[in-house]
Amino acid sequence: MNPEDDVPLELVRLKRLDTLAELSDEDVMERCATGSEIAFRALVQRYRGRIMNLVSRFINDRDRAEEIAQEVFLRVFRNRERYRKSGKFSTWIFTIAVNLTKNEIRSRVRHKGTFSLDAMDEESGGQGLPFPDQNPLPDENLNAGEIRTKVAEALRKLPPRYREAVVLRDVEGLSYEEVGQILRIPGGTVRSRINRARLMLKERLKPFLTLEDV
C-alpha cells in the first residue's frame, strides 16, 4: 500500500512541491516536460509574480496584464517538450512574456478605437509621447509611495525599446547577456539601450533624488 494513500491529496501536492523547491528551474521544467502537473504548478508559483510584474510595466491594465501572464504560462505548458535544458528557463519564459506583450501593444496600435499611452508611444516610433508631460512639477516632499508612483510613471514613459531593456535589467535583475537573448539584440545594443534608458530616467527622477544620492 502506498504510504501516501491516506494523506489528503492537497498535502501530497504540498509535500511534492516542497521537494521540488530544492531543484533548479531547469530541473523542474524538465519534470514538467514529462507531464508533471506538480512541477508545472511549482514553476507557476516561482514565476507568476515576476511575469505579472514584467507585463504590468508595459500594459497599464491589470486585468489584461493578468490574461497575458496566464497566456505566458499556457505557452510554457503547451511547448514544454520543446524546452531544452541547455538554456536558462528564466530567459525562455521572459522571452515569451516580452513577445506576447509586444504583440499586445501592436494590436492596440492597430485597433483604432483603443487609446493607450503605450499605443501612442508605439505610434510615435518609440520616440516618447508626442506631447509634453502635463504632470505638475514634482514636489520634493513626496513620501516613499508617491515617489514609487513617479518612478513607475517615468518607466512607463520611456520609449518601448528602452523600457524593455531597462525593465529586464533593473527591475528583473537579468544580466546583459540574458537581456540580449530575450530581446534578440547584440551585446553592444543592449549596453547602449540600457544606458540611454537610464539617462532618461535620471533626468526624470532627478527632482526626487536626495542629497545623499547626488
Add this chain to the structure above:
Amino acid sequence: MNCRSAESLLSAFLDDELSQAERRHFEAHLLGCRRCTQSLREMKGALALVGDAAANSAVEPSLHFDDDLLARIRSGEAMRPSVIEWLQGFLAPERLRPAFLVGASACAVFVVVVLFQGSPKGGDETPTMAKGPSEVATPNVSPNSNLALSADTDRGAATSDPIAASTVSDAASVPTLARAPRGTSTGGTRLALDAGGNGIIEIADRVIPAGAALDSTIPNPGAQFVDEYVTDQFFLQRGRVVSDPQQPSLVPVSGQNAGDVYIEF
C-alpha cells in the same frame, strides 16, 4: 575621452560591464570632470529609486490566478496552438539549419520532378495525380509524443489502427494524414509513426530507421508515380501506376524494394 563618450559608458561602468581599457579611460576622465562625476552619482541615485520601486510596488497576480490557469489547461480550451505559434514552431531555428534546408530543398525538387513525370501522357492511362500540397498532412507534433497514424487508402480516410494505437499516448495530438484518392485499390497502406522512438516509421512490414540516407535513385524509371504521403517527419512514399485503366492509381510499395523511394531527414 570626452564627456559624450564618458556618458555612453555610465551604465556599463556601474554594472561592471566595461573592458579593462574602457574602465581605465573612463576613470581617468572622471578624475578631471565634475560634470560626469555628478552624472554618475545621479544615475546611481535614480537606479536606487527604481530598485526600491521594483521591490515595493510589485503587482501581485489575483488569488485565483493558478486555478484559472489550470482550469484553462484542463479544459483544453487554450491548448490549441495558434497559426502564428505553429508557424513559429515550424520555422524554429533547428528547422533552419543547413541540413534541414538542404533536405527540404531536395524534397521540393523531388516533388516537382514527380509531378512532371506523373503528368498525363494521354488516354485512359491517365493516373490519378498526386495530391497537391494542400492535402498533405502537416500535423503539429511534439518531438517526444508518441504518435500513431494509420491510413487506409481503400477507405480514403485516416483511421485508427489497433496495432499503432498501442503507441498513442495523447489521442488529441493524433493528426490527420493525407487522404489517398477515392477509388484506389491498394489493399491498404498502413503507416505507423513513433516520433518519440527516434522517428521509426513503419510501412506495412518495413521499418525505416531515422537517419536513413537520402535515396534518390529510381530503379524503374519507366514507372509513373502518382501519389505520395508527406508526414510530419518529411517522409515521402511513392506508389506506382497500374496500367489497367479499370483499376487505376496507386499500388502499395510495401515490401517491394525495387520500386520504393524514401526520403527521410
